[in-house]
Amino acid sequence: MDAVGLFRQMARARAFEDALAVLWRAGRISGEMHLGTGEEAVAAGVAACLRPGDAVALDHRATPVLTVLGVDLAAMVAEMTGREEGLNRGRAGHMHLMSRAHLATSSGIVGAAAPLGAGFALAGRALRPGSLAVAFFGDGAMNQGMLLETLNLAVAWALPLVLVCKDNGWAITTRTAGVTGGDPLARAAAFGLPTADVDGADVAAVASAAREAAARARHGKGPSFLRARVPRMDGHFLGDALVRAARSPAHEGRRLLHDVTSSVLARPGASVGGRARSVLHLANLMRIARRKDRDTRRDPLERARRLVGEDVADRLEDEALAEVGRAVEWAGGGA
Secondary structure (H helix, E strand, C coil), X not given: CCHHHHHHHHXXXXXXXXXXXXXXXXXXXCCCCCCCCCCHHHHHHHHCCCCCCCEEEECCCCHHHHHHHCCCHHHHHHHHCCCCCXXXXXXXXXXXXXXXXXXXXXXXXXXXXXXXXXXXXXXXXXXXXXXXXXXXXXXXHHHCHHXXXXXXXXXXXXXXXXXXXXXXXXXXXXXXXXXXXXXXXXXXXXXXCCEEEEECCCHHHHHHXXXXXXXXXXXXXXXXXXXXXXXXXXXXXXXXXXXXXXXXXXXXXXXXXXHHHCCCCCCCCCCHHHHHHHHHHHHHHXXXXXXXXXXXXXXXXXXXXXHHCHHHHHHHHHHHHHHHHHHHHHCCCXX
């Protein structure tokens, strides 16, 4: 797929995520909403290497990949608004979307995409020779036992599987480095997996790495591990307290710190020193979130605009907005 085609898919994914945010804030979608804004280059770059018969296992940020794969947007909106016309009859919500026609499924269980992907790869090798499976997950999932077990079996069985770790440096509200021993690439390499480390905001780099991994899988050379460093643009979920504090430090940030610091001397509880360290840790997390929130250089859409030019990018974004608007209107999301 050329640069224009990649940008078109990224623009569609971003427009759909933005529409979901509007629907959630309007109360049309209930529960938590985990958006994949910032992951559009990974979705488009990896999907560009897929063929009919390939299978995809996704995590709780599934909609960018499903959008790029061509899953019906109106059916996804209807699903998330709980309608019978939804992709899964209104029973899956946004974290468990699946499309049999596209051999794609998602799970809200952290790390579950890896064993699901391994199962798809095993079935594909038996039923559709030359096909492959892709498993998408976050860096926080690298500490899940089932994911590490999957790395082992994928190599032992030489499965046609591409494992894609979307590394945004966070595990919900915890910095991943603080709870992870070693490096995800080193872990994967220890099992004998070929690895690649790419800028997940650079769609051309993602597509190149994914193309190499896909070729290995299709030619019977086994699995590969791709770590794509991505920005986390909307926090763990919409309404994330750290993001609110980053975007409104004078109001939300001050209120958050006040609520925490006012409980420092409350009894019973941890020692005063321990509480003070917790307050300082929270302040540091807010500082990191604020710095990242201001950095638009990591936005994959802005990066990709340079590849196609402003005029082409504007036209493709307008087309994407119109397509998503029609889907929302059909699904009754704007009612």
